[in-house]
Amino acid sequence: MIKIIKGNIVFTPTPDKFTVLPHGHILVSDGKVKGVYQELPREYRNLAITDYGDRLIIPGMNDLHCHASQFKHVGMAMDKELIPWLENYTFPEEAKFQDTKYAEKIYQNFIKEIWKQGTTRIVVFATVHKESTMRLLDMFINSGLGAYVGKVNMDNNCPDYIRENSADSLKDTEDIIIKYQNKSPLVKPIITPRFAPSCSEWLLAELGKLGQKFGIPVQSHLSENKNEVKWVQKLFPDADYYGDVYRQYDLFGATPTLMAHCSLSSEEEMKLMKENNVLAVHCPTSNLNVGSGLMPIRRFMDRGIKLGLGSDLSGGHLPSLMKVMVYAIQTSKIFWANSEKQMDFLTNSEAFFIATKGGGSFFGKVGSFEAGYDFDALIIDDEELNYLDYTLEERLERFIYLGDDRHILHRYVSGNLIKKPDF
Ligand code: GUN
Ligand code: FE
Structure with a gap:
């Protein structure tokens, strides 16, 4: 199963800097990341997109x-x-x-x-x-x-x-x-x-x-x-x-x-x-x-x-x-x-x-959005922390320092959306 997830993507392939893709796309196939793209390649353009709008998408x-x-x-x-x-x-x-x-x-x-x-x-x-x-x-x-x-x-x-x-x-x-x-x-x-x-x-x-x-x-x-x-x-x-x-x-x-x-x-x-x-x-x-x-x-x-x-x-x-x-x-x-x-x-x-x-x-291959990694992700809705012009890195920093669970809209593990445990 192939999914395309769209939003403001932020992750760290290396410790020294953030990789940031404003309104970028993550292609997920069988629970794993196939690739991250600013512009979606032509061959994938007819696939359905889950568009998270202005929200942040970060690794779990x-x-x-x-x-x-x-x-x-x-x-x-x-x-x-x-x-x-x-x-x-x-x-x-x-x-x-x-x-x-x-x-x-x-x-x-x-x-x-x-x-x-x-x-x-x-x-x-x-x-x-x-x-x-x-x-x-x-x-x-x-x-x-x-x-x-x-x-x-x-x-x-x-x-x-x-x-x-x-x-x-x-x-x-x-x-x-x-x-x-x-x-x-x-x-x-x-x-x-x-x-x-x-x-x-x-x-x-x-x-x-x-x-x-x-x-x-x-x-x-x-x-x-x-x-x-x-x-x-x-x-x-x-x-x-x-x-x-x-x-x-x-x-x-x-x-x-x-x-x-x-x-x-x-x-x-x-x-x-x-x-x-x-x-x-x-x-x-x-x-x-x-x-x-x-x-x-x-x-x-x-x-x-x-x-x-x-x-x-x-x-x-x-x-x-x-x-x-x-x-x-x-x-x-x-x-x-x-x-x-x-x-x-x-x-x-x-x-x-x-x-x-x-x-x-x-x-295993967990914690990044590089190709081959399990798609473990959080969708962050930080709108209430974000009432002025902040860069995506600043938004992530403010979410880390000031945010909490109310700003976590969804969690994914291995490509699956994980609902609140019902026990
Ligand atoms: N060392 C041995 N047991 C424990 C524990 O339960 N907590 C911590 N912090 N250290 C430990
Ligand atoms: Fe311990």
Whole structure:
């Protein structure tokens, strides 16, 4: 099926600048972009056009790190740093997902919210519970959005009420992989050791093997908070640095790998990320709320490390990746100011690239309107923000800074218009 979508097209094939086509055309065939044209080529002129008039057409947002199971806590419980925050707030809440009815209620509201905010693909942590995690996978399949969903692995250094039996943790993870690996082209399982401290060495080793056996990607947390980094050094004295723990167990790039935070990554850790093609997920709202500090994103860019953005709900309080983009730009300006302007701050096009094509790379050809990319898009009706003469780039900037879900008219994933989930 061929579709032609017309409107003010803005996207970032490269981080350094926006590609802008006023009243341009996107040719979509079988869910993929065939080409972007200012003037429609003659051979396509008899095809029907979906004309979005003066609205903006931008790629969908790719949220690369988020805890679906912490949705109840979004916007609260910000008065503790990471480890006490987990022990006091997060673990007790996640334990409730033993009850699949409770899980369904939270997960339904979660998916509706991210749909509303223009997230078209997301990588999430569920909880340790197999049944609830499978419900979340099924709900994402029903929604039409794209997702990697991780059953969390945790058999060590956590309260008994949420600690898994090691063998069960592995078996449940494998069962989910077998059931969901090929069930949907858009929704897939991902191996999810919570972070190094919460897994035994046996479980880390087995998860590494499992990932390679089935070719499943991996996500975890890395170098987020000072006390956490010190704790990892104590727990794993043989590792050279935090990321080296994951590497030892084939969980650091043996299959496509995401690491959230990386705020305190050493030079060596960054070097290994680059060599192993590990993608660093910047979660600026969460780093501020949980008091972890700031991530020097420019240092990762200078070293050519792949980057994405994460809402990290509920460490982060904002489900909208547009707003996370603003925080990423703002926090980069603190490094700029503190470095006597030696460390460049993020430009709008760089932040937009990271939220779209950078993060999208984890899902395949996603996050751009270049030929061959999945057509994931948002149609933005920013008329009320746009009462004077603004350029299309200025309109996009104002939508990112000032806009919200009321300005998102439609969402597309893989060429399909995605309606509000009806659960
Ligand atoms: N590290 C281990 N678990 C978590 C979590 O749930 N949130 C954050 N921000 N960091 C973590
Ligand atoms: Fe997290």
